[in-house]
Amino acid sequence: MESFSLILAIVVVTALAFDFTNGFHDTANAMATTISTGALKPKVAVAMSAVLNLVGAFLSVEVANTISKGLVDETGIRPEVIFAALVGAILWNLVTWLVGLPSSSSHALMGGLIGAAVASAGIGAVNGDVLVTKVLLPAVAAPIVAGVAALLASRMTYSLGRRADGKAAAKGYRAGQIASAGLVSLAHGTNDAQKTMGIITLALIAGGSLAPDSDPPVWVILGAGLAIALGTYLGGWRIIRTMGKGLTDLQPQQGFAAQTSAATVILASSHLGFSLSTTHSVSGAVMGAGLGRKGGVVRWSTATRMFVAWGLTLPAAALVAALAEWVCRLGDWGTALVAVFLVASSFAIWRISRREVVDHTNVVDTDPAAEAPGQPEPAGVVTTAMAAVSPPPAGVSDHLAATLPAPVTTADSKAPSAATPV
Helix, strand or coil: HHHHHHHHHHHCCCHHHHHHHHHHHHHHHHHHHHCCCCCHHHHHHHHHHHHHHHHHCCCCCCCHHHHHHHHHCCCCHHHHHHHHHHHHHHHHHHHHHHHCCCCCHHHHHHHHHHCCCCCCCCCHHCHHHHHHHHHHHHHHHHHHHHHHHHHHHHHHHHHHCCCCCCHHHHHHHHHHHHHHHHHHHHHHHHHHHHHHHHHHHHHHHHHHCCCCCCCCCHHHHHHHHHHHHHHHCCCHHHHHHHHHHCCCCHHHHHHHHHHHHHHHHHHHHHHHHHHCCCCHHHHHHHHHHHHHHCCCCHHHHHHHHHHHHHHHHHHHHHHHHHHHHHHHHCCCHHHHHHHHHHHHHHHHHHHHHHHCCCCCCCCCCCCCCECCEEECCCCHHHHHHHHHHHCCCCHHHHHHHHHCCCCHHHHHHHHCCCCCCC
């Protein structure tokens, strides 16, 4: 009984550690566009997001119940299985954070839970209908819905504000962007903090400390809220850089449209109990907003890397969790071995991250992976195509005519002579 209580305590601590990684991994969801457009200073932004994440954790338990009562069959699930699931989720979060990719912490957790449950009790331990209707379908629909909504909202915002005073409009959009960023943070706490609540509740049920079908206790809600808030405050600066600068360039109007659209999708899904990925929603909204401005583009090489990470999240976390569960099955020393591996791997990833530090002092710098000198993004092709069919803004043609020394022919542009100004 003593060793069983020990493993249950280890599961709770590991779940809170996952919640912490979820916080700094997903800070970009709420604050990347606000920071990149200059609406808030980086440290102020993450502090505000942390507080609202904590508040959001107390607003609902619907998503927590989806995980603790619906995704896997809680009968026959041992605490070691949940521990293995958390190991897979944490390691995937850390790897994607290291490379600055906004992957889904939610799907990492789902993948880990599915892989560990299947390794322990077989494929029948997973409730397929819940997996499809409340995890997989929302994963596909969320970025599309949020992206289309943000694209339309961006175009509407530019259209309505065309005759507005420039300075007054920019100030108003920045205020709206701060408000919408707060709404995303609140939605993130409502959705993502609950996933850890659900995991801890499932572990307590598996350990006999709670009756089946119980809601999360208050101390679980508080612990999950504090863990995700602390992780948020530390800031996932690498992913904030990718979301704010590496994916597209946003103006305050677009940032406001993106965050409002994403928050609406996330809050609606939380109310319905869908275990939605806030990362998918916000990323889709950012891309939609990027295309919503005339001449705006998305850096598709960065987006492609992000899509690949999304596709790998569930199977990669599931595979690591299944291997961890197999080792844990060897007994207490196997569980200890997995715990040591988790700590050592986490430390190694952190050490690697120190080779190129990204923090609040350089987070708004352009992502070097997105725009290497001399290596323009494929988005430049899109920009050229759009420029060819779109008339330039008023005054631009005259300005260019005044600054260019002479017309340049197509032949000259291909093979400039020594006398041609550069």
